[in-house]
Amino acid sequence: MSDSLFEFADFDENASERIGYSDYSYWRSTVKVFLKNKIAVILLVVLSILLIFTFIQPLIPGQNSPTKIHIDPATSVQMRNRLPDSTFWFGTNSIGQDLWARIWSGTRTSLLIGLIVGFFEMLVGITYGALWGYVRKLDRVMTEVYNVLNNIPTTIILLLMAYILRPGFKTMIIAMCITGWLGLARFVRNQIVIIRDREYNLASRCLGTPAGRVIGRNLLPYLVSVIMLQTALSIPGTIGWEVFLTYIGLGLPVSIPSLGNLVNEGRLIMMSPELRYQLIFPTIVLSIITISFYVLGNAFADASDPRNHV
Amino acid sequence: MFRYVLKRFSQSLVTLFIVVTVVFMLMRLLPLEGYFGDGYDKLSEEQKVAALDRMGLLDPWYVQLGNFYVKLSRGDLGTSIIYRRDVPVTEVIAPRIPYSMYFGIFATLLALIAGLSLGVFMARKKGRGLDKAGTAYIVLINAVPSAVYLLFIQLYGTSLFNLPILFDKYRVKSWILPAISLSLGGIAGYAMWIRRYMVDELNKDYIKLARAKGLPEKLIMVRHVMRNAFVPMAQYLPAAILSTISGSIYIESLYSIPGMGGLLVDVIQRQDNPMVQALVLIFSSVGIIGLFLGDILMAIFDPRIKLVKGEGSR
Amino acid sequence: MENILAEKILDVKDIVIKFNLRGQVLTAIRGTSLDVRKGETIAIVGESGSGKSVLTKSFIGMLDKNGWVDSGSILFDGEDLAKFCGEKPWLAIRGKKISMVFQDPMTSLNPLRTVGSQIGEVYALHRGYNAKKAETAAIEMLNRVGIPDADKRHKQFPHEFSGGMRQRVVIAIAMACEPRILICDEPTTALDVTIQAQILDLIRSLQAEFGFTTIYITHDLGVVANVADRVAVMYAGKIVECGQAEEVFYDPRHPYTWALLSSLPQLGIKGKPLFSIKGTPPSLFKEIKGDAFAARNPYALKIDFVQEPPRFEVSPSHWASTWLLDPRAPKVEPPEIIKHLQESWQVQNAWLSGSKA
Numbered sequence: 002m003s004d005s006l007f008e009f010a011d012f013d014e015n016a017s018e019r020i021g022y023s024d025y026s027y028w029r030s031t032v033k034v035f036l037k038n039k040i041a042v043i044l045l046v047v048l049s050i051l052l053i054f055t056f057i058q059p060l061i062p063g064q065n066s067p068t069k070i071h072i073d074p075a076t077s078v079q080m081r082n083r084l085p086d087s088t089f090w091f092g093t094n095s096i097g098q099d100l101w102a103r104i105w106s107g108t109r110t111s112l113l114i115g116l117i118v119g120f121f122e123m124l125v126g127i128t129y130g131a132l133w134g135y136v137r138k139l140d141r142v143m144t145e146v147y148n149v150l151n152n153i154p155t156t157i158i159l160l161l162m163a164y165i166l167r168p169g170f171k172t173m174i175i176a177m178c179i180t181g182w183l184g185l186a187r188f189v190r191n192q193i194v195i196i197r198d199r200e201y202n203l204a205s206r207c208l209g210t211p212a213g214r215v216i217g218r219n220l221l222p223y224l225v226s227v228i229m230l231q232t233a234l235s236i237p238g239t240i241g242w243e244v245f246l247t248y249i250g251l252g253l254p255v256s257i258p259s260l261g262n263l264v265n266e267g268r269l270i271m272m273s274p275e276l277r278y279q280l281i282f283p284t285i286v287l288s289i290i291t292i293s294f295y296v297l298g299n300a301f302a303d304a305s306d307p308r309n310h311v
Numbered sequence: 312m313f314r315y316v317l318k319r320f321s322q323s324l325v326t327l328f329i330v331v332t333v334v335f336m337l338m339r340l341l342p343l344e345g346y347f348g349d350g351y352d353k354l355s356e357e358q359k360v361a362a363l364d365r366m367g368l369l370d371p372w373y374v375q376l377g378n379f380y381v382k383l384s385r386g387d388l389g390t391s392i393i394y395r396r397d398v399p400v401t402e403v404i405a406p407r408i409p410y411s412m413y414f415g416i417f418a419t420l421l422a423l424i425a426g427l428s429l430g431v432f433m434a435r436k437k438g439r440g441l442d443k444a445g446t447a448y449i450v451l452i453n454a455v456p457s458a459v460y461l462l463f464i465q466l467y468g469t470s471l472f473n474l475p476i477l478f479d480k481y482r483v484k485s486w487i488l489p490a491i492s493l494s495l496g497g498i499a500g501y502a503m504w505i506r507r508y509m510v511d512e513l514n515k516d517y518i519k520l521a522r523a524k525g526l527p528e529k530l531i532m533v534r535h536v537m538r539n540a541f542v543p544m545a546q547y548l549p550a551a552i553l554s555t556i557s558g559s560i561y562i563e564s565l566y567s568i569p570g571m572g573g574l575l576v577d578v579i580q581r582q583d584n585p586m587v588q589a590l591v592l593i594f595s596s597v598g599i600i601g602l603f604l605g606d607i608l609m610a611i612f613d614p615r616i617k618l619v620k621g622e623g624s625r
Numbered sequence: 626m627e628n629i630l631a632e633k634i635l636d637v638k639d640i641v642i643k644f645n646l647r648g649q650v651l652t653a654i655r656g657t658s659l660d661v662r663k664g665e666t667i668a669i670v671g672e673s674g675s676g677k678s679v680l681t682k683s684f685i686g687m688l689d690k691n692g693w694v695d696s697g698s699i700l701f702d703g704e705d706l707a708k709f710c711g712e713k714p715w716l717a718i719r720g721k722k723i724s725m726v727f728q729d730p731m732t733s734l735n736p737l738r739t740v741g742s743q744i745g746e747v748y749a750l751h752r753g754y755n756a757k758k759a760e761t762a763a764i765e766m767l768n769r770v771g772i773p774d775a776d777k778r779h780k781q782f783p784h785e786f787s788g789g790m791r792q793r794v795v796i797a798i799a800m801a802c803e804p805r806i807l808i809c810d811e812p813t814t815a816l817d818v819t820i821q822a823q824i825l826d827l828i829r830s831l832q833a834e835f836g837f838t839t840i841y842i843t844h845d846l847g848v849v850a851n852v853a854d855r856v857a858v859m860y861a862g863k864i865v866e867c868g869q870a871e872e873v874f875y876d877p878r879h880p881y882t883w884a885l886l887s888s889l890p891q892l893g894i895k896g897k898p899l900f901s902i903k904g905t906p907p908s909l910f911k912e913i914k915g916d917a918f919a920a921r922n923p924y925a926l927k928i929d930f931v932q933e934p935p936r937f938e939v940s941p942s943h944w945a946s947t948w949l950l951d952p953r954a955p956k957v958e959p960p961e962i963i964k965h966l967q968e969s970w971q972v973q974n975a976w977l978s979g980s981k982a
Contacts, residue, residue: 006928007953010919149329152599153336156560157591163397164579164587239616241456245561250580264459271466272476284463288455295454516732522746523685523727524798525720528712534746539737614782615736 015281030310034303041300048293055112058105065099067106067258072097082276091282094266104283107258109292111243114170114259115236118177122235123228126182130189131227135197143190147183155180159242163251170253173246177239185231192227196220226305233298237291244287330595338588339368339551341506388592389585394578400589403572408556411563411570415555417490422497422551427544429498430505435532437510445502452499458561465565478568485539488567493559497551499546508540514542530549545608550601556593633700634838635661635684635806640697640707642688651909653679655917656697656861661806661838666829668841668870668887671859674906677842678880680778681808683707684840685723686715702805721751724799728811730791734783740794741767741779747801766797770827789820793827800831806834808840813848813866825852846889850874855942858882861906861917868943877963878937878945880924887962900962916948924957926950 037040058064065071071080071093079097083089091100133143162176196202202219240260247261248254248268255262260283267280303309354362364498370378372467382389388400395403451460468488469476475485512518513536520533556571563573571590578586642654643677646651653676661667669677682688684699684708702722709715719725727733735743744766745759754762760779767775770793772786783791792812799807809828813821826940829852843849849856849870854872857867858881866879877883887900904921907913916922919929926948937950949957958964 004953006931007926007948007951007955009955010925010927010930012923012925013354013920148326149333152326152330152602153595154598157594160575161337161578161587161591163335164582183479237454237456241458244458248561248564249576264462268462271327271462277466280462280466284459287459291456292454295450318717422802432939516729517735518728519687520727520798521735522687522797523725525716525718525750526746527716535735535738539735613737615784 012248023311027307027310029306031301031305034309035300038300038304041297044296047289048297051289051293055105055108058102065102067102068098068256069102070097071099073154082270082279084275085278091143092278094279095270100263100279100282103258103263104286107260107263107283108286110170110253110257111240111260111287112236112290114174114177114243115239117174118181118239119232119235121178122181122185123232125178125183126231127189127224127228129182130186131193134187134190136191147187149244150183155242157247159246160249161253163246163249168246168251168253170257173243173253177242181235181238185228188231189224192224193220224301228299229305233294233301236294239285240291266288312610316607319603319606319610323599327596327599330374330599331592334591334595335379335588336372338584338591339372339375344611384439388589391578391583391586393581393583394586397439400585402472403586404574407569407571407574411559411569412555414486414490414493414562414568414570415559416552418493418495419551419555421490422494422501425494425542426498426501427505430502431509431537433502434506434509434513434536445506449499449503452495457496460495461562461565464488464492464495476566478566485566489562489568492562501547504547505540505544508543509536511538512539542612543609545612546605549604549608550598552606553597553601556597629664629764631664633660634663635659636698637661637680638698638699638700639701640680640683642676642683642687642692643695643696644689644692646691648912649910652695652912653692653862653909654683655909655913656865657859659857659864659867661840662855664836664838665854666832666839666841667855667857668843668853669857669859670843670846670849671863672844672885672906674861675859676862677859681840682727683843684806685719685725686712687719687725691790720799720804721802722804723806723808724802724804725808725810726792726795726799726812728766729815730788730795733813734791735797736783739782740779740786744779744794744801747798749913752804762801763797766801767794769831770794770797770800771823771879772797787821788816788895792816792820792824796827796831796940798826800835803835804837806838806840808842809846812841814843814845821848822851828852846886858885861913862909863917863946865918865947866945868945872940875966876939876940876943877944877959878950879947880922880949881918882945883959883963884921886966887960926954933949 052221071089072078073080080089080093081095081097083093085092085100089099089101091104094100094103110258129143134140158180159176162179163172166175175229196219205214205219243252243261244260244264245261247259247265252261252265253259253264263283264280264287267277267283270276271280321413360369370373380560385400388404391398391400391403429445433442436442465488468474472487472541474488475482477485478489479485518535519532519534522528526534560575562568563570564576571593574586575590575594578590633875637657637659639656639827639892640654641652641656644651644653657680659680669680671677676771679688679692683694684701684706684787686706688694694707701718706715706718730744734740737841741763744763745754745756748754748759748762749756764775764779765781772778772790778786783794786794796812805933807828812828816824825848827838831837839852841848841852853870855868856870857864858873858879859865860881866873866882867875874886875880877886884900884902889904901933902921904908907917907920916925916929916934919925922929928948934946934948936944938944939950948954
């Protein structure tokens with residue numbers, strides 16, 4: 002050991018600050034954690050393919066119309082209950098319609114309903130919830146409104162709406178919109194109430210951070226996780242209600258194919274084993290969609306929770 | 312404690328009153344055919360108006376509401392028009408309640424026992440095989456609409472286990488599938504909640520202290536974690552039990568069980584307004600009462616509960 | 626109690642503790658040694674993240690699930706605690722031979738069980754008392770720690786007690802079976818200043834009565850001055866200086882100790898900015914070359930960046946791990962503020978000095 006090592010070293014103040022440097026980006030970490038969840042990634046791929054195909058399907062040449070009743074030219078009889086073959090990939094239903102076309106059309110309809118309802122829920126839910134949580138004066142009133150609405154079972158409201166307004170596409174959307182936003186509003190409100198008074202937000206305000214930045218960097222990351230979860234879950238929810246209402250007889254008319262219709266049509270003949278494919282095919286598509294949305298919603302919510310970040 | 316009960320009770324009463332009024336108002340929007348039965352098209356306009364007037368449906372809404380409460384205090388829920396002509400609603404409903412309740416209570420018990428056990432095991436063996444399997448089950452039940460998986464249970468349950476499809480009072484075998492079907496959702500729900508509560512408890516500081524005391528992990532689980540996690544579960548109990556009155560609409564329909572839920576479907580399809588009205592009111596009230604009792608139960612078990620202002624609970 | 630030659634009750638040698646954090650390995654304790662003498666009060670000081678909690682948690686096997694003792698030994702009562710496997714061997718130590726008091730009394734107690742039952746549990750567990758006997762013993766213990774009306778209050782729940790009283794209950798739980806060592810992890814940080822003094826007094830009187838050894842973990846040098854016989858200063862997972870309390874306070878040798886003492890607000894001069902140590906502690910994910918404090922050390926020598934300093938003895942009871950004590954190093958005077966420490970302190974805080982038992 003040379004004695005020169007015992008001389009003073011140059012002291013660089015800034016060098017010590019550099020030791021603790023952190024290279025953290027919220028969204029990058031979220032994506033990273035999400036990608037670690039193998040099941041979620043697989044489902045994301047599957048769902049994406051399914052969704053893309055659902056909307057491309059009518060554009061592929063050689064596809065049949067979902068409502069066209071196919072008649073066998075040789076016998077002039079409707080091609081009913083045909084098992085899946087090279088012409089009809091999913092077979093035909095009890096009046097001779099192409100099940101393959103019906104399923105994709107039905108998926109489009111159900112997804113459309115889900116998206117519209119989900120979007121509405123987000124809009125109304127977030128607005129109501131944000132006001133409810135942030136503006137203290139409104140808290141009392143809005144809580145009472147919430148309590149009343151929450152206590153009326155959703156089933157009842159849906160049934161009543163459908164009963165009163167007569168079943169149909171618009172009715173279904175209206176009814177589900179009315180009942181769906183409550184849950185999201187409640188979550189948003191709870192989050193805002195918790196976060197609004199947390200010390201780091203007070204600290205941000207004391208430091209002079211503009212309100213927009215406080216909301217954007219402090220509140221939003223928490224809200225995103227909850228919002229994504231709720232929205233993703235609302236799609237399986239809407240499909241579920243749709244199937245239920247159709248079963249009761251308050252769903253969409255048969256002329257508009259939907260997953261609910263298809264499942265119920267399949268149900269009617271499910272007791273004959275050879276015709277079960279009419280139930281199974283729509284169920285598989287429905288299950289893939291609902292399970293994917295559910296798992297993806299939860300996976301994204303977990304990934305966007307900063308506590309799970311590396 | 313008594314003051315808390317009183318306060319909560321009056322809250323529920325107010326909510327109940329508002330709900331009943333709102334539902335009542337909605338009822339005014341019911342299609343008029345529901346009040347007349349088959350002869351509707353044959354009646355002339357004056358006859359329709361006269362009939363509506365006789366039924367008190369043309370009075371201002373507050374008069375109608377008042378009449379309704381008066382009749383309610385006498386136990387009169389109106390008379391069925393189409394479903395069972397001229398039979399008081401209460402008579403129609405009464406024999407159906409026991410079916411819903413028996414199934415409901417059995418299913419609730421089954422769901423509690425199976426669900427809570429599953430949830431506890433899942434929390435204890437977190438991340439391992441059972442936890443993953445349980446999670447898969449919960450995901451399936453929550454994601455796939457119940458209307459769909461219940462259908463499949465009926466389909467394959469009957470063929471695989473040679474069980475009858477439709478319910479028959481005298482054949483015990485026909486009770487099995489509906490009862491199990493009814494409990495599936497509850498199992499998933501209870502398992503999920505108890506697991507979550509337990510996992511939350513395990514991270515708490517006083518569990519660390521319990522460990523530092525020298526308590527073995529098993530004792531900690533039972534004496535501290537489980538005991539503490541079960542407390543918030545209490546709030547779900549009364550609602551679960553009370554909802555058995557309403558019965559499950561879908562399952563009763565699938566298996567043709569003569570219960571309350573199936574009744575609702577029937578009267579909606581038959582368009583019998585007084586029946587629809589009465590049933591809707593019952594279903595709504597049951598929910599509110601259940602929540603109220605749940606809160607009371609929680610107050611009994613958790614020494615920390617005081618009434619907090621402006622809380623949108625649940 | 627200043628018995629330098631008292632026997633060792635806990636002998637920690639070259640202990641290395643690592644954690645697995647989302648795939649990366651963090652070395653929280655980088656190979657350090659400590660001996661704790663019977664009957665003394667020793668304080669481990671250091672900033673957040675220095676590893677003081679982790680070190681003491683390893684004495685009762687309460688490292689987080691993703692942590693482990695990589696190497697080294699912890700000798701206690703004829704056994705090497707570092708070699709313990711699984712839960713079973715610890716059950717005879719925790720709460721019985723070594724107890725711990727945690728930082729936050731508000732969350733340390735089970736809110737759904739009575740205070741008496743939580744104390745009684747320890748008696749039932751380690752001494753096999755039945756319910757009645759455990760209850761009586763619990764009431765007696767509550768009395769001892771200064772809870773009034775213990776015979777009625779033992780049936781109450783934690784939320785019916787104030788913070789200070791809850792900490793007393795926690796101490797009662799820890800003391801119930803008369804352990805040989807009591808570890809206090811920042812026991813007063815969450816409490817009011819007035820209550821702090823009471824709690825420290827309580828622990829002191831219990832120590833006088835039962836004769837146990839106390840290990841304090843704290844970042845509050847005021848607490849240290851109040852209670853400690855010996856002080857160990859920790860930085861980045863290693864103990865850098867250790868000695869009798871007077872020696873460390875009035876004759877510190879390690880630049881980090883200088884910096885730590887300089888940052889006491891009490892030593893601030895009116896009108897001048899308060900002293901603070903520039904920079905942040907190094908990341909413990911990577912291996913550290915040389916002295917961990919070098920980058921933030923205005924007195925750093927070139928060798929501090931190359932090789933880690935060994936321990937240099939200042940007196941039989943005082944050592945510091947810094948190259949400045951090497952005979953080849955230039956003579957360095959501690960900062961002015963340290964030299965006047967004794968005077969300033971006596972002037973401003975009369976109660977601090979000379980108030981030890």
